[in-house]
Amino acid sequence: MSQVKLGPQVLDIDYSAEAARIAGWMVDTLVNKLHRRGVVIAMSGGIDSSACAALAVHALGPKKVFGILLPERDSSSFSLDRGRQLAEHLGIEYKVHDIAPALEGLRCYEERDEAIKRVFPAYGEGWKNKIVIAGGTERGINFFKLVVQSPAGELHEARLPVREYLQIVAATNFKQRVRKTMDYFHADRLNYAVIGTPNRLEYDQGFFVKNGDGSADLKPIAHLYKTQVYAMARHLGLPDEICSAVPTTDTYTLAQGQDEFYFALPYQQMDVALWAHNHGRSAAELGEALGITEAQARLVYLDIEAKRRATYYLHAAPILVEPVVELAGL
Amino acid sequence: MADLKTELRQYVQDNFIMGAVATAFSDSDSFMELHILDSTGFLELISYLEETYGIAVKDEEMVPENLDSLNSVAAFVTRKRGA
Numbered sequence: 001m002s003q004v005k006l007g008p009q010v011l012d013i014d015y016s017a018e019a020a021r022i023a024g025w026m027v028d029t030l031v032n033k034l035h036r037r038g039v040v041i042a043m044s045g046g047i048d049s050s051a052c053a054a055l056a057v058h059a060l061g062p063k064k065v066f067g068i069l070l071p072e073r074d075s076s077s078f079s080l081d082r083g084r085q086l087a088e089h090l091g092i093e094y095k096v097h098d099i100a101p102a103l104e105g106l107r108c109y110e111e112r113d114e115a116i117k118r119v120f121p122a123y124g125e126g127w128k129n130k131i132v133i134a135g136g137t138e139r140g141i142n143f144f145k146l147v148v149q150s151p152a153g154e155l156h157e158a159r160l161p162v163r164e165y166l167q168i169v170a171a172t173n174f175k176q177r178v179r180k181t182m183d184y185f186h187a188d189r190l191n192y193a194v195i196g197t198p199n200r201l202e203y204d205q206g207f208f209v210k211n212g213d214g215s216a217d218l219k220p221i222a223h224l225y226k227t228q229v230y231a232m233a234r235h236l237g238l239p240d241e242i243c244s245a246v247p248t249t250d251t252y253t254l255a256q257g258q259d260e261f262y263f264a265l266p267y268q269q270m271d272v273a274l275w276a277h278n279h280g281r282s283a284a285e286l287g288e289a290l291g292i293t294e295a296q297a298r299l300v301y302l303d304i305e306a307k308r309r310a311t312y313y314l315h316a317a318p319i320l321v322e323p324v325v326e327l328a329g330l
Numbered sequence: 331m332a333d334l335k336t337e338l339r340q341y342v343q344d345n346f347i348m349g350a351v352a353t354a355f356s357d358s359d360s361f362m363e364l365h366i367l368d369s370t371g372f373l374e375l376i377s378y379l380e381e382t383y384g385i386a387v388k389d390e391e392m393v394p395e396n397l398d399s400l401n402s403v404a405a406f407v408t409r410k411r412g413a
Contacts, residue, residue, distance in 0.1 A: 162373035
């Protein structure tokens with residue numbers, strides 16, 4: 001049997017059938033496994049949480065879906081506006097919580113800024129920052145650069161030493177973890193389950209915070225490539241502003257694409273690379289499909305495998321000395 | 331070079347290998363292939379080299395050829411100190 005030529009077309013699926021499949025799975029999961037009456041979903045205005053909210057409404061109806069919008073000091077204003085727009089488009093009840101005071105209480109911003117100041121002593125009020133990944137397909141060893149922008153608009157960048165990199169990430173992880181705390185507050189009071197919104201690329205490659213956005217009761221799009229999530233959102237009739245948005249982290253104060261922060265390539269290419277890797281396609285074939293060299297394609301495959309190994313920790317459930325056999329099979 | 335390799339081996343064992351049944355690795359074994367160092371591990375190694383041996387590792391020097399085995403790291407540090 002001849003293989004499909006490698007390219008974006010390998011990701012084409014029947015979206016109507018897939019939406020129906022996810023709907024059936026969601027109802028079965030809530031009723032028969034989790035015994036919960038609806039779902040809570042944190043809505044960032046981004047494509048993943050938007051698609052998940054639309055799928056939940058498709059499956060359960062708007063009365064069983066509760067949305068929460070969780071802006072903080074560094075969130076883009078678009079994020080809150082789009083989240084509201086979507087909640088109203090779907091007809092679901094929602095609540096806005098500003099989590100900046102909680103993050104301030106935890107010293108999230110202070111811890112992050114202390115680390116930044118060790119690299120750029122002038123950093124302070126009015127400055128912005130982001131982290132950019134480097135290395136990868138060019139060199140094979142990933143590292144991170146800190147980019148800062150002064151109030152006058154001047155950009156500076158420096159490689160991040162490991163201690164500062166880990167402190168910045170640990171501090172900003174508070175954001176995802178506090179958001180998840182709000183998810184579970186509403187889930188507990190409503191007897192609902194919490195939806196997690198990673199797409200396949202994020203889930204596979206460990207692009208989430210352990211016990212932050214990585215924590216959830218059900219994940220309706222973790223099997224869908226990001227390209228497919230965009231297509232599903234269009235299929236479900238979501239507003240164009242949401243369907244056209246570029247994936248960002250919406251975590252750092254300088255606008256930052258996910259491909260700048262974590263992935264070796266833009267998401268459209270990463271999807272094809274991940275699909276190709278999962279289906280045993282050669283590095284030569286991937287290189288031709290993406291317009292990169294075979295050597296670069298091999299590094300992309302090695303990076304996919306390295307991220308899976310390095311982020312196994314994020315997926316791992318608590319590990320016991322020996323199984324508690326009475327719970328097996330429940 | 332022999333002393334430097336001994337120091338580096340001790341550093342890798344103390345920081346990246348755990349337990350009584352330690353992963354044995356030869357001077358030429360790849361840290362990546364044996365999964366001794368991940369991406370954060372390489373960043374830690376670079377910080378250690380800079381602080382301990384007083385060298386500055388440039389972005390373009392962060393390549394497996396310079397960092398992915400005991401032999402490579404020792405040769406890299408020797409070159410940088412001699413430069």
